[in-house]
Structure formats: structure tokens, C-alpha cells
Amino acid sequence: MAQDGFCGSTMNTLILIGSKINQESIQHSLGKPEYSYFFLMKEFIPALQRLGTVVEVKNLDEVDALYDLHSAQGRKVIFLSFSPPQQTPLGLRCPTVPVFAWEFDSIPDEPWGGDPRNDWRYVFERIQGCIATSSEAADLVRAATQGRLPVLAAPAPVWERFGENECHQGLLPRQSPRHIAFSGVIIDSPILGLSADGLVRKIEPAAAPEPVVEAVAQPEMEQVSEPAVVSRWAEYRRISQVLFSDWWLEFTGRPRKVEEPVAIVAPPPVAVAATNLQVEGVVYTTVLNPADGRKNWIDLITAFCWAFRDEPGATLVVKMTHHNLEHYRVVLMTLLSRLAPFSCRVVVLHGFLEDDQYRQLVDASDYYVNASSCEGLCLPLMEFLCAGKPALAPRHTAMADYLDSSLAFLVRGALEPTCWPHDPTGMLSTHRYRLDWQSLMEAFRASYALARDDARGYQKLSAAALRRMKAFCAFMPVTDALGAFFEQVVDDSRGVETRVRSVAR
Known part of the structure; x- marks a missing residue:
């Protein structure tokens, strides 16, 4: 009123x-x-x-x-x-x-x-x-x-919407299974049969020439067409262009034309109308736009998979906020295939989350992860912190207003020149922070050890997050x-x- x-x-x-x-x-x-x-x-x-x-x-x-x-x-x-x-x-x-x-x-x-x-x-x-x-x-x-x-x-x-009903003593980490209602597309690494072998073109050995026999009719040889192989390499070429285009847009501010896909190389995602996604162990979550190069989502996934390549108890949930799955699907699947084999689990969600579904995602998570080179606010990070979920994130730009080591594993970075995102000239007129990949990977390992082996230490981070965010963004x-x-x-x-x-x- x-x-x-x-x-x-x-x-x-x-x-x-x-x-x-x-x-x-x-x-x-x-x-x-x-x-x-x-x-x-x-x-x-x-x-x-x-x-x-x-x-x-x-x-x-x-x-x-x-x-x-x-x-x-x-x-x-x-x-x-x-x-x-x-x-x-x-x-x-x-x-x-x-x-x-x-x-x-x-x-x-x-x-x-x-x-x-x-x-x-x-x-x-x-x-x-x-x-x-x-x-x-x-x-x-x-x-x-x-x-x-x-x-x-x-x-x-955002405090009241996420934090007012939480235990102000801090939350304990949860190892038991949790469920998230979701309607959309799920890409779940353990069931995709990922292998880097699918990214390598196999050269078939040349067949020995058939002996020539005079006056004897040879049976007609079956013609093996090559369009599948050609299409596959055309798609690999497109993947490289997409990766380069992200770099080109990031540093020049101007888009670069990418060829349309010729064939689908990556295994298809698991598409569902509605499902009850189950996660367990230590669950990390990030919400990002894959078209925004400042989010460093490729580095985030590689750091996670490298940190937990032998750890089946770690799960990364990536909620992609983009209207077009094909904008990033092939790049994602190629990335996961190159990282395979790994024991940890990567789950990518594509689709709109209603408010109650988003809250389930927050509740099911143990940590929020941000690997951005700069942020104007980062609403998802604030919302997870308000719910008592500690973070892995750098302390710079807008995040410096509310992040510190009492509630997050801080990720290092260093200033580097960049352009304003809407400047068509691509002039390096301002700065952002280059992600320290090693620091992010180490933060994954340290946060996992805390959640698994030191429940009270995790609870201390959670309580600090609740106190800080109540003071920062209460109604x-x-x-x-x-x-x-x-x-x-x-x-x-x-x-x-x-x-x-x-x-x-």
C-alpha cells in the first residue's frame, strides 16, 4: 500500500x-x-x-x-x-x-x-x-x-525476498539429495558419453589397389559418400569462429560474422517438458548470459572440471540466461568433450525459471560462483548471499560494495584495458579485471574442503553473508x-x- x-x-x-x-x-x-x-x-x-x-x-x-x-x-x-x-x-x-x-x-x-x-x-x-x-x-x-x-x-x-526467513545463525552444508523443478532443456554431463575422441578426425588408411584381371568383370564397389565427414569439419570450423567471435566482440565491440552450422557434432542435449532435477554433494551454482564475454563462463567451467576431475561429489549448475540454445550449445559441448573424462558433474539449464523454481535452485545450492571481469550489481550473487549461501567471487566493481573474505572465497584479478560495451570504435577507453584462473580453481578446492570437512566453518561464512546483506540491501x-x-x-x-x-x- x-x-x-x-x-x-x-x-x-x-x-x-x-x-x-x-x-x-x-x-x-x-x-x-x-x-x-x-x-x-x-x-x-x-x-x-x-x-x-x-x-x-x-x-x-x-x-x-x-x-x-x-x-x-x-x-x-x-x-x-x-x-x-x-x-x-x-x-x-x-x-x-x-x-x-x-x-x-x-x-x-x-x-x-x-x-x-x-x-x-x-x-x-x-x-x-x-x-x-x-x-x-x-x-x-x-x-x-x-x-x-x-x-x-x-x-x-532483495533481502526480504531471500533472507528474512533464514536462520540467522547461518546454514549448514547439505550433502543429501535435493530437487529442483525445472521446465526446459537440461544438459547433464554424466549421461552424455563425453569423449575428446569425437573431436578428432580419423584418417582411414588407404585401401590397397585391386589387382587388374583381364576379361573378368569386377563387382560394382559401394560408393561411400563423405558429406558427414565434411559437415563435421565444417562444424568444427564454425566452433572456432564462435570462440574467436567472442574474443573479437569482447575487445572491439563489433560482432563478427559466423557461418551457419552445417551439421550437429555434439551429442544432443536432454530436452524435457518438465522434470525434477536431483543434485547432491557440494553444489555450486552460477547464473549468467553466455553471450556476455565478461562473465568468463568458459574459464569458470574449465576451472571447476580441473579442480574436481577426480571428485564425484562436486556438482556445478549453470543457469544460462539466453533465449537461443544454439548460440552456445556446440561451444559448450565441445568444451566438455575436451575436458573429459572428469568425475565431477556439470548441469546446464536452458529455459525460464519461475520464481518458485528459482528459489528451489537457491535452496539446493551450497555456493554461488561469479568469475566476471566486471559487474554493475550482480543480482543473482546478492540473492544467493541473502539466502545465506557463501560465494566464490572477485571483489571488484559493484561487488566491492558487499563482498569480503568473511562471506566469500575471494578470487584474484588484475586491471586490464577494455572498451565500453556499446562503443562501436572498440577503443580501449576504460578498464576491467582479468580473471586469475588459478585463483578460481584453488577457491573451488578450498570451498569444497570447507563444506565437506568443516560444517561449522561453512556456517560461519553463511551467517556473515546474512548479516552483511541485511545491512546492505534490506527493504x-x-x-x-x-x-x-x-x-x-x-x-x-x-x-x-x-x-x-x-x-x-
Whole structure:
């Protein structure tokens, strides 16, 4: 139920929200640009509903129409655009605030492509405030605007949804079987018959020539066609192109054309309409977009398989957030085949998880794993920590706001140059963190030993995660910060309008 005003004033408030992706389109938008902003908006809605009446707008025409209607009645109105600054609508009469995640140590300051909004400073001069999901990003905006723009660092308030019912003494590791309801495609390593032999082209020895016998008719030889072999090598070539394309996109920001597949080399995944997936032992989970090279998912899987190649008690569950299985399936199957044989288990889930299914995944896990080179927030990591699940992750970018060694096995990394993800020039204008693969592999082994041999040590990490996340992203602290920020934005909006008019002149 909405309360009056942002912080208890006598006027009710209208909070307009919008994102490129909505509830109807999210299942078909997984992995597409900015799909994660839908989940970010969804997490903020309960806090916003405590501050006013929340209305989700489907198009920009609604924003100013609602603003004119309700402001004429004396109501405070604000529009939150859950989008990066370069996609934030400008020129609206309604006070506009982007809510965005940013994972680099500098902000775009070049108007490439003839669009001045690509220079974020241009956008900041024409909006009424900014909400960033990390302290690092908020500080960058403050520096770029020299303190003239109201800026708030606010994480998504996810604590109550995952942590309020947990034992605050910390959880104990679970070795017994657990079940996850899932509808979609499952790729489960133990039942795939993985072998690197399938990746090697076998050269058949040349047959000895048939002796020539005069005046004797030879039987017609069966013709053995080669299209299967040719198709297989065409597919291997495509795999190499896909792997190279990920590198090319990561470092240049421009996609590279990949040939269409000619044949399927990898064993087909196990496709099911609905199933009850069982996991046991020490269960590690990660949720990622395989199209995002910053997630380092190939390194994550190789480090896991190498750490536990002789350990059948370790399971890695990878929830892929992408709408197209074929985008990554062949690369994944080739990777697992090259790593085989290994005793540990890798389970890849492809498909949309409903809220109750996602909660089952969280409950069934012992650890969450993040191997990213940079993060703007990482909602899954926060959610698992709120549920008392310790992590394996690097402490950098947005994760530095809530991670430390008391609740996670920290993975090392080092700064390296990179480009902004939407910069078509591919200029190395900013930085990210290169993953230390050895550190990740060692974190897998150390965390496994703790969960298997030291239940109280694991419980200590779990309790620290619960305490830290309650202080960081509980409902009321985030709501109070948002309310005070909204008051400042609305009070300053007239001055900003005057400043915008002077900029336009």
C-alpha cells in the first residue's frame, strides 16, 4: 500500500517506471541487450510502492500525459527509466531519473555515431537525477557533473525476498539429495558419453589397389559418400569462429560474422517438458548470459572440471540466461568433450525459471560462483548471499560494495584495458579485471574442503553473508534513501529546467 509523499509529506506521489523489456517479453528477451533491467526494475517495485503509487508505462507518450494530469492536481510525479543513460529519454516535462548499472572505472564521454547521448555528460545536463546500483558508478557520475546533479547509490532491495526467513545463525552444508523443478532443456554431463575422441578426425588408411584381371568383370564397389565427414569439419570450423567471435566482440565491440552450422557434432542435449532435477554433494551454482564475454563462463567451467576431475561429489549448475540454445550449445559441448573424462558433474539449464523454481535452485545450492571481469550489481550473487549461501567471487566493481573474505572465497584479478560495451570504435577507453584462473580453481578446492570437512566453518561464512546483506540491501534502508533522494529531485526540478533552457540556448 502506498504511503503519502516520499517521506511522509501530505501529498500522494505518482512514481512512473519504464523499461525496454516487460513481463510479456522477458522469456523471449533473455540474453538480449538490457534484458537484465527488467529484473532490476522488478526488484525495486516493492520499495517504490511504499513511497507512492507506482505505474508502469509502456510508451513515452504516457509519461508527460500522466505528469500533466497529476501535477495539475498538486501531486508529485517522477519518472524512473530503468535503462543506461544513453537510452534515457530526454526532453520530458516530467522529472526523469535513470536507474542503471555500470561496471567500468570511467564513463563514456564521446558522442560517437552522431548521437550526443553517447556522451553521458550530455544526458546528465538534461535530466533531474541519477540512481546507480553501485558506489563506484555513483562516484563517477558525481565527478562528471561536479556535484551539480542529485546522485544516489542504491542496491536492489532483495533481502526480504531471500533472507528474512533464514536462520540467522547461518546454514549448514547439505550433502543429501535435493530437487529442483525445472521446465526446459537440461544438459547433464554424466549421461552424455563425453569423449575428446569425437573431436578428432580419423584418417582411414588407404585401401590397397585391386589387382587388374583381364576379361573378368569386377563387382560394382559401394560408393561411400563423405558429406558427414565434411559437415563435421565444417562444424568444427564454425566452433572456432564462435570462440574467436567472442574474443573479437569482447575487445572491439563489433560482432563478427559466423557461418551457419552445417551439421550437429555434439551429442544432443536432454530436452524435457518438465522434470525434477536431483543434485547432491557440494553444489555450486552460477547464473549468467553466455553471450556476455565478461562473465568468463568458459574459464569458470574449465576451472571447476580441473579442480574436481577426480571428485564425484562436486556438482556445478549453470543457469544460462539466453533465449537461443544454439548460440552456445556446440561451444559448450565441445568444451566438455575436451575436458573429459572428469568425475565431477556439470548441469546446464536452458529455459525460464519461475520464481518458485528459482528459489528451489537457491535452496539446493551450497555456493554461488561469479568469475566476471566486471559487474554493475550482480543480482543473482546478492540473492544467493541473502539466502545465506557463501560465494566464490572477485571483489571488484559493484561487488566491492558487499563482498569480503568473511562471506566469500575471494578470487584474484588484475586491471586490464577494455572498451565500453556499446562503443562501436572498440577503443580501449576504460578498464576491467582479468580473471586469475588459478585463483578460481584453488577457491573451488578450498570451498569444497570447507563444506565437506568443516560444517561449522561453512556456517560461519553463511551467517556473515546474512548479516552483511541485511545491512546492505534490506527493504527499509533502501526505501528511506530513495524517499530522501526523490524529495531532492522534485524540489530541484524547476532549477534544472532553467538550466536546461540555458544549455539549449
